[in-house]
Amino acid sequence: MSNPREAQAVEATPRRIHRERRFVMRRGQAMVEFILVAPLYFLLIFAVMDFGRMFFVQMNLQQAVQEAARYASTGNHMNDPNNPGQTLSRINSIIADVQQMAIGASVSNVQISSVGGGAGSAGGPGDTVTVSLTTNLPLMTPLVSAFFPNGTYTFTSSATVQNEPFPVANTK
Numbered sequence: 435m436s437n438p439r440e441a442q443a444v445e446a447t448p449r450r451i452h453r454e455r456r457f458v459m460r461r462g463q464a465m466v467e468f469i470l471v472a473p474l475y476f477l478l479i480f481a482v483m484d485f486g487r488m489f490f491v492q493m494n495l496q497q498a499v500q501e502a503a504r505y506a507s508t509g510n511h512m513n514d515p516n517n518p519g520q521t522l523s524r525i526n527s528i529i530a531d532v533q534q535m536a537i538g539a540s541v542s543n544v545q546i547s548s549v550g551g552g553a554g555s556a557g558g559p560g561d562t563v564t565v566s567l568t569t570n571l572p573l574m575t576p577l578v579s580a581f582f583p584n585g586t587y588t589f590t591s592s593a594t595v596q597n598e599p600f601p602v603a604n605t606k
Contacts, residue, residue, distance in 0.1 A: 480575040488587050491538040491571055496591045498535035503565040503593035505531045506546065506556050509600030524556050524606060528565060539589070543568045548597075559599045566592030 506528045511521035522530060529544045544567045548557025557563045570586040572579070579585035 477575075477577055481578050484573050484575050484578045487538070487574070488571060492589055492591075494537050495539060495541070495567065495569065495589050496593075498532050498537075498541070499565050499567055499591040500593045501535050502528050502532040502544075503563065503595045506563045506565055507595045507597045509559070509597065509604035511604065524604065525554065528556060532565065532567060539569050539571050541567055541569055556605070557597055558602055558605045559597055561597045562594060563597055564592060564594040566590070 506524075509524070510527065511524055512527040512530055514520045514522050521527070525546055528546055532544050533541050544565065545553065546556055546563065546565050547553045548555045548561045548563045550561040551557045568588065568590045570584075570588050572586045573582060576585075
């Protein structure tokens with residue numbers, strides 16, 4: 435070892451090995467930290483997505499019910515898509531309006547009632563009509579859905595309006 439560079443190379447080898455071991459240990463530590471934190475991170479991300487979707491659907495269904503109640507108050511009828519030239523009944527027109535306006539959930543349980551006509555009636559001119567619906571939204575995240583009965587969130591929305599003055603013949 436007459437050459438000083440050879441002496442430095444021999445001495446540098448243990449330092450280099452020590453640095454490499456430290457690097458490998460840090461990489462292993464990062465992997466362990468990721469494994470510990472990743473499930474919580476993904477749970478939070480999916481929970482935010484589920485709750486955001488629930489709020490979107492709730493607001494959308496409430497808007498659909500309000501629009502249908504407004505439509506109900508006019509006494510109008512929709513055209514029947516299956517029978518050109520004919521119109522749907524007033525109740526079926528209101529239900530069709532709710533179903534067209536609702537985005538994000540399937541709507542099948544719509545109730546219409548009026549003060550004067552009772553359940554299943556949209557009432558006459560000046561009567562008060564209530565349109566309500568109840569529907570379920572299945573949740574996407576298994577851990578979040580475990581906190582809800584049957585893994586679904588149940589929405590209930592309703593709106594009440596007073597009918598406008600319209601021809602009495604439009605009440606059917």
